[in-house]
Amino acid sequence: MMIRGPLLRVLPPGVRSFSAARCTVDERPEAPRVTQQASLYVHWPYCLRRCTYxxxxxxxxxxxxxxxxxxxxLQETETLLQLSGVSRITSVFFGGGTPSLAPPSxxxxxxxxxxxxVNLSHDAEVTIEVNPTPAGMSKLEDFCSAGVNRFSIGVQSLQDEDLKVLGRDHSSRESLQTIAEARRLCPGRVSVDMMFGRPRQTVxxxxxxxxxxxxICDDHVSLYQLTLERGTQLFKQVHCGVASVPGDDVxxxxxxxxxxxxxxxxxxxxEVSNFARxxxxxxxxxxYWKGEQYIGVGPGAHGRFVPVGEGGLDREARTQTLEPDVWMREVQQSGHGTRRRTHLSHLQLLEEVLVMGMRMTKGITNKHWELFSPHMSLQEVFGASSDVQELLRNQRLILNDxxxxxxxxxxxxxxxxxxxxxxxxxxxxxLKPH
Known part of the structure; x- marks a missing residue:
């Protein structure tokens, strides 16, 4: 799982901690509602080609x-659901990679x-990412029959020349056709991904x-700023002066x-990158943004949940083995391919709740914060800070009842x-005492 956003370069949960994780407060903050349910992310690792970015x-x-x-x-899904002890899955997201390459079966x-x-209600949101190629479009109806009820379409650009620069394997015309077919099958439940800050792009x-x-779009749009990642073809092109991207002001x-x-x-x-009507x-x-539990299945997937049967109440950060062949061997041997497990301290959990929650335009409510921090309110944490007060005076932040x-x-x-x-x-x- 990767959560991206424009003008926001904070790493997602599971990549690193923001502190040395010192914490003297031994609290068990997660309420039953938070620990008895989770969302499920399933990673399909394969693509036909790698985009330049x-x-x-x-x-x-x-x-x-x-x-x-x-x-x-299937085996890892069963294993991790049992380890999590959740009784309800609230949503399922098939990402990748290119999950629309997967057989609908x-x-x-x-x-x-x-x-x-577990309980997966008939109206649970089930999303699959779709590459808007003719092959991807031809499977949409079969995906619906399989149980998908929401599509996330990676359009990225409506300019054919830009699509070539990005290494995409579809045209703008194919994107429009895929959006139209997706809207016919799932009206009101089609999201379109677009990218800005592309080479040669102007306001x-x-x-x-x-x-x-x-x-032509439906009722959800996600806008992502192109970021140059080391090791990618586009990064090398820009570094060598073969290509250029707009500056930060643009x-x-x-x-x-x-x-x-x-x-x-x-x-x-x-949310920072997401718009809906x-x-x-x-x-x-x-x-994710509310800090709820999620189970990550598949090569490289990330998860956050409180495992059962180990005598602890701390949420774990889990990362599955990256390389598909190695991951499959581990699943066959152990039932899952978890490569790394990290018990999150109370501070680390609050850091993730803060970082993810502040992405939302509504931010973090006092009631929601109390689920994770029942003994230390938002006002107690931030109200007396001179730096926070300056952000409030400059109308960058809002802290109220x-x-x-x-x-x-x-x-x-x-x-x-x-x-x-x-x-x-x-x-x-x-600083807060026991």
Whole structure:
């Protein structure tokens, strides 16, 4: 799982801790509602080709291993559901890689297995990422029959030349056709991913592209700023001067322009990168941002849950083995391919709740914070800080009887605001007596 966002370069949960994790407060903060349910992420690691900007955990298969990886995904799903002890799965997300390369029968088998082991209600959100190629579009109806009820389509650009630069294997025309078919099958439940800050892109061309998108998109749009990742082809091209990307000021203008435009067309921004109308928010991603448990299945997947039967009450951060063939061997031997397990301290848990919660426009409510920190309120943590008071005076943050959140302007500066909040959280957590 990778959660991306414009103007926000804070690493997602599981990549690193923000502190030395000192904590003198021995609390058991998670309420039963938080620990008895989880969302499920399933990672399909294969792609037909690697995009020039991508550093995700994906592989180009040398032979067809669909049957074997399906069997292992089923086995690991069963094992981790049992280890988690959850009684309810609130949503399922098939990501990758290119999960639309998976046979629809794989999706159906996993969903059937989940529903046999735990409560998976008939109206649970089930999303699959789709590459808008003719092959991807041809499977949409079969995915629906398998149990998928939401599509996330990786359009990225509506300019064919830009798609070639990005290494995408589809055209803008194919994107439009895929969106139309997805909307026919799942009206109101189709999300479109777009990328800005691309090579040679200008604010004017971006605004024109958004206008075209708004003519054909459904009720959910995700906007991601292109980031240059070491080891990628595009990073090397820019480093060598073969290609160039817009500067920070230009990408900031693109972001602000997109926010205004989407708002004018009835889209509510509910998170740094995500916009929805008609109440079509992504329930699965909301579970991440609310700090709820999630189970990660498949090569390189991340998870957060409290395991049962080990005498502890601490949430664990789990990472599955990256390389698919090694992962499959481990699953066959042990029932799962968990490579790393880390018990999260109370401070580490609060750090993740803070970092993820502040991504949402509504921020973190006092009631929600209390689920994880019953003895230390948001006001107690941040209210006396001179640095936080300055952010409040500058109207970057809002701290009141409702909770803590960024202002409209502050949300675009979240990457510079979070370090201040994290330092204060660590200081107050460390100072608070037993």
């Amino acid at each position: 991508c550093n995700f955990n994906k592989y180009i298969p040398k032979e067809n291993k669909d049957h074997l990886i399906t069997k292992c995904l 794989t999706i159906a088998a996993i969903l059937e297995s989940v529903s046999k082991l 004017e061309s971006w605004e024109k592209e958004l206008a075209e998108l708004l003519e 990408t900031a203008d693109m972001y602000h322009s997109a926010r205004r435009t989407l708002q004018q067309h009835g889209f509510l921004q509910y 008609h109440n079509s928010m992504s329930g699965h991603n909301m579970s 409702r909770g803590l959140r960024c202002s409209w302007d502050g949300l675009a500066l979240l990457d510079s605001i979070l370090p201040t909040l994290l330092v204060e959280l660590e200081k107050q957590t460390f």
